[in-house]
Amino acid sequence: MSGTSAPPEALARAGVVAPRPPPPRAPKPLWRSLFGDALSTVISVLGFAGLATLLPRLLSWAVVHGVWTGGAEACREGGACWVFLRAKARLILFGIYPPDQQWRPMAAILIILGLTLWSLAPSRWNFRTLAAWVLGAGLALLLMSGGVLGLEPEPTSAWGGLPITLLLTLLSLAFGFPMAVALALGRRSEMPVVRCLSVGTIELVRGLPLVTILFVASILLPIMLPDGVDIDNLARALAALTVFSAAYIAEVLRGGLQGVPIGQVEAARALGMSWWGTTRRVVLPQAIGKVIPALTNTVVVIVKNTSLVLVVGLFDLLSAGRAALTDPQWPEPYVETYLFVALIYFAICFSISRYTFWLERRPALGGAR
Amino acid sequence: MTDTPAAVRFDGVNKWYGDYHALRDVTLSVAPGERIVICGPSGSGKSTLIRCVNGLELHQAGRLCVNGVELTTDERSIDRVRREVGMVFQSFNLFPHKTVLENCTLAPITVRRTPAAEAEAVAMHFLEKVRIPEQAAKYPGQLSGGQQQRVAIARALCMNPQIMLFDEPTSALDMEMVKEVLDIMIALAGEGMTMLCVTHEMGFARRAADRILFMDAGQILEDAAPEAFFHRPQHARTRAFLGQISH
Numbered sequence: 001m002s003g004t005s006a007p008p009e010a011l012a013r014a015g016v017v018a019p020r021p022p023p024p025r026a027p028k029p030l031w032r033s034l035f036g037d038a039l040s041t042v043i044s045v046l047g048f049a050g051l052a053t054l055l056p057r058l059l060s061w062a063v064v065h066g067v068w069t070g071g072a073e074a075c076r077e078g079g080a081c082w083v084f085l086r087a088k089a090r091l092i093l094f095g096i097y098p099p100d101q102q103w104r105p106m107a108a109i110l111i112i113l114g115l116t117l118w119s120l121a122p123s124r125w126n127f128r129t130l131a132a133w134v135l136g137a138g139l140a141l142l143l144m145s146g147g148v149l150g151l152e153p154e155p156t157s158a159w160g161g162l163p164i165t166l167l168l169t170l171l172s173l174a175f176g177f178p179m180a181v182a183l184a185l186g187r188r189s190e191m192p193v194v195r196c197l198s199v200g201t202i203e204l205v206r207g208l209p210l211v212t213i214l215f216v217a218s219i220l221l222p223i224m225l226p227d228g229v230d231i232d233n234l235a236r237a238l239a240a241l242t243v244f245s246a247a248y249i250a251e252v253l254r255g256g257l258q259g260v261p262i263g264q265v266e267a268a269r270a271l272g273m274s275w276w277g278t279t280r281r282v283v284l285p286q287a288i289g290k291v292i293p294a295l296t297n298t299v300v301v302i303v304k305n306t307s308l309v310l311v312v313g314l315f316d317l318l319s320a321g322r323a324a325l326t327d328p329q330w331p332e333p334y335v336e337t338y339l340f341v342a343l344i345y346f347a348i349c350f351s352i353s354r355y356t357f358w359l360e361r362r363p364a365l366g367g368a369r
Numbered sequence: 370m371t372d373t374p375a376a377v378r379f380d381g382v383n384k385w386y387g388d389y390h391a392l393r394d395v396t397l398s399v400a401p402g403e404r405i406v407i408c409g410p411s412g413s414g415k416s417t418l419i420r421c422v423n424g425l426e427l428h429q430a431g432r433l434c435v436n437g438v439e440l441t442t443d444e445r446s447i448d449r450v451r452r453e454v455g456m457v458f459q460s461f462n463l464f465p466h467k468t469v470l471e472n473c474t475l476a477p478i479t480v481r482r483t484p485a486a487e488a489e490a491v492a493m494h495f496l497e498k499v500r501i502p503e504q505a506a507k508y509p510g511q512l513s514g515g516q517q518q519r520v521a522i523a524r525a526l527c528m529n530p531q532i533m534l535f536d537e538p539t540s541a542l543d544m545e546m547v548k549e550v551l552d553i554m555i556a557l558a559g560e561g562m563t564m565l566c567v568t569h570e571m572g573f574a575r576r577a578a579d580r581i582l583f584m585d586a587g588q589i590l591e592d593a594a595p596e597a598f599f600h601r602p603q604h605a606r607t608r609a610f611l612g613q614i615s616h
Binding site: 261263264266267268269270271272273274277281282285286289 | 423425448451452454455456458460462463464465466475476479480481521524525528534
């Protein structure tokens with residue numbers, strides 16, 4: 001037609017076009033991200049202005065005027081009283097456990113930490129590891145309570161701080177998870193009694209605040225039990241945390257169970273596998289793999305929920321920190337103490353979060369699909 | 370007729386889904402070593418028929434014997450039958466969280482209590498037979514559909530079944546992968562495995578089947594050797610069906 005050549009309707013290649021490298025990807029410069037358009041510029045300016053206002057004051061309080069050495073007197077004026085943490089670290093970490101015996105909760109923490117690190121790799125999830133955990137948890141409890149091997153007996157009312165937080169978290173998950181599996185499976189059962197019991201338990205526990213459940217376990221349980229039968233206050237709080245964890249984890253697992261196709265069950269049953277074998281080897285691993293993010297969420301909430309045991313008079317990490325603050329010699333360094341406690345909680349929860357993030361990418365838990 | 374007991378015997382079997390009558394007085398006898406192909410329009414009861422054989426569906430009237438064991442609602446009878454009957458599904462149903470090798474060894478180790486090393490040797494033998502031993506360490510999601518279905522066949526064979534059920538094994542596959550699965554099935558048929566196969570692959574039926582059944586509305590309308598089935602179908606519905614699927 002005219003001078004411009006229209007594109008051909010089809011371009012039939014005579015041969016195969018050789019592969020070429022893709023065009024280079026130009027990274028977006030930082031200043032373009034921050035000030036590339038009007039909205040970004042406004043947000044950036046506001047952000048920097050906020051930082052410029054807050055940061056100097058924070059640094060002045062925490063670093064420039066921070067008190068790192070000396071005693072209670074040094075903290076009367078000036079900024080952050082970090083020396084308080086140095087003086088009270090043992091009280092915050094171990095509660096009112098007798099100071100000359102504090103190697104025992106320390107050893108208990110190390111046992112739990114060591115076992116946790118050992119069990120991170122899924123290849124170690126076997127009966128030997130489970131047995132190690134049962135032994136380790138038993139040993140940790142034995143160390144804490146004493147009364148054997150020449151150890152002085154220490155009642156649970158003297159326990160406190162980080163061991164309480166770790167033990168409550170660990171044991172409420174250890175007992176709560178199997179219970180959650182039973183509840184989640186029971187909720188999908190074809191047997192009406194099993195299903196109603198599961199639904200009833202889950203809905204009842206989910207419908208109550210944890211504080212209520214803790215009070216019920218702590219106060220009502222001793223009233224309900226026959227005379228002469230007494231359960232330790234720590235065990236009562238643990239029971240409350242366990243049923244609470246179980247109900248929430250059960251609902252998370254139910255979502256995962258619904259996501260496993262019926263064909264998986266049929267394939268396993270057609271191979272002659274039993275209902276339990278199918279559930280344990282085929283359905284549950286896939287269901288758990290599907291809900292790792294939600295499960296992580298629940299576990300992190302459970303870690304922090306253990307701090308509510310202070311309402312029934314137990315000294316977990318947070319309440320031990322508050323107890324340290326009551327020392328009249330010191331000028332009540334609330335912020336410093338809470339920052340210290342927050343840092344420990346954050347370290348625990350962030351580790352759990354990173355670990356499960358790594359876990360969920362593994363193919364054996366569904367990551368390769 | 371014969372002295373040897375039938376591998377599978379349906380005797381007036383009926384099955385309902387709610388009010389829907391899915392199998393209507395089905396009577397069928399399959400001799401050991403026989404290869405049966407079942408075809409028919411969708412909803413005709415073909416899948417229900419073979420799913421009854423290993424108790425994935427339970428029949429509600431009539432008698433059904435597999436390998437001399439009568440299938441009842443008793444879990445033990447179902448478990449006994451399932452141990453001798455392998456099944457391959459349309460959608461493969463491999464376990465996605467287990468490697469190819471683990472897919473093949475899971476049931477032998479947990480159901481038959483085979484030692485792990487032996488189960489792995491058997492699994493490798495059958496993976497070689499379906500020509501994908503090099504994929505043993507991979508996960509199902511990393512394989513093509515045809516490869517997955519071949520693993521599914523190997524997985525079923527690892528339990529050393531007397532009878533193999535195939536429920537439309539090639540229907541979910543791309544054209545170029547159908548052949549690699551059918552080749553394995555033809556090889557299996559050549560070894561004398563008792564097979565019940567729901568498929569629309571008439572080339573396979575012609576080559577490998579001893580008998581072809583045509584089902585419609587929950588009934589077996591035609592039961593004939595391939596030659597007679599394709600050239601002298603007795604029933605008008607069969608002729609219409611064959612007319613539709615032959616391109």
